[in-house]
Amino acid sequence: MQAEKIERLLDTFGAPSSVVDIQCGPTFSQFGVEPGFVERGGRKTRVRIKQIEMLQKDLEMELSVKQLTIEAPIPGKTYVGVQIHNKTRIPVSLREVIESNDFRNRSYELGIALGKDINGATFAADLTRMPHLLIAGATGSGKSVCLNAILACLLLHHSPEQLKLVLIDPKRVELTGYNGIPHLITPVVTDIEQVGNVLQWVLREMDMRN
Secondary structure (H helix, E strand, O other): OHHHHHHHHHHHOOOOEEEEEEEEOOOEEEEEEEEOEEEEOOEEEEOOHHHHHOOHHHHHHHHOOOOEEEEOOOOOOOOEEEEEEOOOOOOOOHHHHHOOHHHHOOOOOOEEEEEEOOOOOEEEEEHHHOOOOOOOOOOOOOHHHHHHHHHHHHHHHOOOOOOOEOOEOOOOOOOHHHOOOOOEOOOOEOOHHHHHHHHHHHHHHHHHHO
16 A cells, blocks of 8 residues: 555556555564656656655654655665654564574674664674674663673574673673673673773784683
8 A cells, every 4th residue: 555655646646657566564564666767859868866755744743653764765775765654663583684594594603683674674794794893872772782682692692612702891781681691701891990901802802812
């Protein structure tokens, strides 16, 4: 029904297009909208992407959504992506991602399960291939869930002999529950005055290994 509404509205505003792909993720659904053709001066010309982008507010009203996102165009595709929030979020469990073929069939050194992408496909990565990993977001966006999922993956697949951790949690709200696990080099650091010394030790260890 939403695909039909998108096609009908674009046609009404002189930008005929067809929904050629629908991907349903846990939070968003993406409609692949391929621009059609209009006849001008006896010649057929393709609808410009800009014409579709200009109709964003009209699409929001037609689909009865507060906000939608238009990705124009989707890399490697010949169509525009219209992304809208699902009325009901689909929970994604850590176990579901860990047991997926994408995670199990790849040789990760430090594999971490990160969830599902907008297409509903499981998403995993190898921590060793990242120079740095920054987890950022607004309050309630899932930073703590992501951090705990990463730690759970590491602890699940590596013994204390294979993996050692240094955890720093000055706020004492995220990581203190990990105290006592055999992977820790030192108890979770909560004293802000000790953080500098711990980080200096980590730097010396990195230099020595290089």
